[in-house]
Amino acid sequence: MLSWGVLQTFAERLKKAQYASGGLVCVGLDPQLAKLPRDLAQDRTPLYAFNRRVIDATRGLAAAYKPQIAFYSAVGAEEELAASIRYIRERAPDALVILDAKRGDIGNTAAAYAREAFDRYGADAVTINPYMGGDAVLPFLTRPDRGALLLCRTSNPGAKDFQDLTFDGLPLYRHVAMHAAQHWNAQGNLMLVVGATVPREMAELRAAHPHLPFLVPGIGAQGGDLKATLAAGLNAQGLGLLISASRSIIYAGGGTEAAIHAEAAKLHDEINAERPPARRTAAAQA
Amino acid sequence: MLSWGVLQTFAERLKKAQYASGGLVCVGLDPQLAKLPRDLAQDRTPLYAFNRRVIDATRGLAAAYKPQIAFYSAVGAEEELAASIRYIRERAPDALVILDAKRGDIGNTAAAYAREAFDRYGADAVTINPYMGGDAVLPFLTRPDRGALLLCRTSNPGAKDFQDLTFDGLPLYRHVAMHAAQHWNAQGNLMLVVGATVPREMAELRAAHPHLPFLVPGIGAQGGDLKATLAAGLNAQGLGLLISASRSIIYAGGGTEAAIHAEAAKLHDEINAERPPARRTAAAQA
Numbered sequence: 001m002l003s004w005g006v007l008q009t010f011a012e013r014l015k016k017a018q019y020a021s022g023g024l025v026c027v028g029l030d031p032q033l034a035k036l037p038r039d040l041a042q043d044r045t046p047l048y049a050f051n052r053r054v055i056d057a058t059r060g061l062a063a064a065y066k067p068q069i070a071f072y073s074a075v076g077a078e079e080e081l082a083a084s085i086r087y088i089r090e091r092a093p094d095a096l097v098i099l100d101a102k103r104g105d106i107g108n109t110a111a112a113y114a115r116e117a118f119d120r121y122g123a124d125a126v127t128i129n130p131y132m133g134g135d136a137v138l139p140f141l142t143r144p145d146r147g148a149l150l151l152c153r154t155s156n157p158g159a160k161d162f163q164d165l166t167f168d169g170l171p172l173y174r175h176v177a178m179h180a181a182q183h184w185n186a187q188g189n190l191m192l193v194v195g196a197t198v199p200r201e202m203a204e205l206r207a208a209h210p211h212l213p214f215l216v217p218g219i220g221a222q223g224g225d226l227k228a229t230l231a232a233g234l235n236a237q238g239l240g241l242l243i244s245a246s247r248s249i250i251y252a253g254g255g256t257e258a259a260i261h262a263e264a265a266k267l268h269d270e271i272n273a274e275r276p277p278a279r280r281t282a283a284a285q286a
Numbered sequence: 287m288l289s290w291g292v293l294q295t296f297a298e299r300l301k302k303a304q305y306a307s308g309g310l311v312c313v314g315l316d317p318q319l320a321k322l323p324r325d326l327a328q329d330r331t332p333l334y335a336f337n338r339r340v341i342d343a344t345r346g347l348a349a350a351y352k353p354q355i356a357f358y359s360a361v362g363a364e365e366e367l368a369a370s371i372r373y374i375r376e377r378a379p380d381a382l383v384i385l386d387a388k389r390g391d392i393g394n395t396a397a398a399y400a401r402e403a404f405d406r407y408g409a410d411a412v413t414i415n416p417y418m419g420g421d422a423v424l425p426f427l428t429r430p431d432r433g434a435l436l437l438c439r440t441s442n443p444g445a446k447d448f449q450d451l452t453f454d455g456l457p458l459y460r461h462v463a464m465h466a467a468q469h470w471n472a473q474g475n476l477m478l479v480v481g482a483t484v485p486r487e488m489a490e491l492r493a494a495h496p497h498l499p500f501l502v503p504g505i506g507a508q509g510g511d512l513k514a515t516l517a518a519g520l521n522a523q524g525l526g527l528l529i530s531a532s533r534s535i536i537y538a539g540g541g542t543e544a545a546i547h548a549e550a551a552k553l554h555d556e557i558n559a560e561r562p563p564a565r566r567t568a569a570a571q572a
Contacts, residue, residue, distance in 0.1 A: 070398035071395070071398050073398070073399070074398040074405075102390050102418075106442040113359070116359045129390050131415050131437055131449065132445060133447030134447055135443055156392040156418060156419065157420070157421055158419025161420055162417060163418075167452055172451065
């Protein structure tokens with residue numbers, strides 16, 4: 001994507017998306033056939049139809065959209081995913097597209113997954129799993145205009161099974177963050193995934209990594225505490241976060257456009273109420 | 287899959303596949319367009335055409351086939367992957383199909399990935415990443431006739447970044463194996479992924495987990511030591527392993543059927559030369 005004659009970096013794209021939306025909301029596009037509104041049940045491409053409704057209802061409010069690829073792969077709906085991403089580009093051109101795929105594999109396999117995310121689907125960023133280490137992560141970070149979002153401390157109950165194991169006085173997820181910041185972020189296109197269910201851990205990560213942006217799942221259906229999350233994770237500029245919600249927004253009020261819009265606007269405003277006022281104004285003017 | 291009037295468990299399917307092939311070979315189906323034999327370059331479904339050749343060349347020798355989904359997803363070839371798996375069922379009905387996807391996500395997302403692997407593609411097993419913990423793993427273990435292969439100590443250089451970090455005297459990958467064996471394997475359908483590049487670590491895992499089967503990548507193109515791997519990983523019955531090779535087999539001799547067959551037969555025989563003779567005879571007769 002060319003702009004002002006130069007390629008925008010991922011970090012620039014992220015800030016532009018936050019300013020353009022005047023906020024930090026990331027809308028998860030996780031459509032499940034069994035949960036779709038009844039009026040779409042007979043549509044020939046129901047996931048795409050539902051996503052169009054969600055995108056129309058939230059554009060301008062969402063800094064990012066995050067389709068979870070599993071919900072498309074499970075039912076052979078790759079084309080509906082691709083069409084949904086094209087629709088975002090038409091209707092919300094400043095919003096980031098984050099492919100939530102949690103990829104983690106080595107060398108030429110990781111390169112193939114990067115082509116899937118960035119070339120086939122044209123995503124701006126993709127979520128990545130750190131377990132296999134550097135050669136599973138670096139292939140996603142070679143393009144300065146595309147980002148990788150590395151799982152760090154996730155929001156689910158099982159996160160404690162391994163992520164919280166401690167060595168040399170620090171839990172595994174802190175080692176992941178340190179290693180990533182020191183070795184993998186030469187292009188400034190790395191983000192961490194840090195769950196809203198663990199604000200104390202997020203505060204420690206923010207203190208250790210003041211400049212890394214976090215993607216934050218766990219608000220909404222998973223019960224994370226929004227105020228505590230923002231207090232823990234916002235950086236000095238009132239940025240540094242994308243707050244992701246999926247089910248709580250897309251199925252609001254049974255999935256009507258008005259209810260989806262209202263729920264996204266509510267989250268957008270609740271977030272901004274906790275951000276520094278000067279920055280909110282600057283964002284609104286940008 | 288009904289047989290003798292009862293559902294076979296995954297553990298039974300694994301043993302049957304090993305006995306039917308008289309060996310422990312797993313053939314990775316990782317076709318890359320740029321590497322295909324020239325005579326297939328113009329085929330309309332080149333990945334499927336190449337896989338048919340590999341399957342024809344190795345059926346009867348392979349206990350399992352392991353398609354790496356990234357190579358299909360990168361180029362929108364989901365239908366060629368599905369057709370390749372159907373072709374395995376026709377031509378090598380006793381062989382296991384392991385979908386190498388390294389999935390790792392929570393709750394309803396993990397359930398969607400399980401539907402992709404087991405229902406959409408009809409795979410017998412799928413590779414899984416442990417980083418997110420129990421709620422990311424258990425949805426793949428609920429069907430007694432299907433298995434999950436959990437990343438434990440992988441064969442790549444980056445594996446040391448986190449898997450080797452030590453707490454309470456044991457490296458992370460040992461904690462993963464212990465936790466999995468204790469909490470997740472009630473149905474006996476769990477395997478561990480342990481790389482051939484680390485025979486010492488494999489020996490420790492075998493000693494700690496005498497009954498868990500391992501999938502072993504890293505032989506062939508990655509340079510793992512086959513004899514050391516077998517000495518470290520075979521269980522008391524001369525089983526307990528699937529030895530996976532991809533590039534070294536499928537691109538042998540430029541990808542001719544004869545060369546592919548010869549390379550797979552060579553690996554099959556080199557493995558069996560290290561197994562207890564009585565068991566090899568029993569396997570050949572089964």
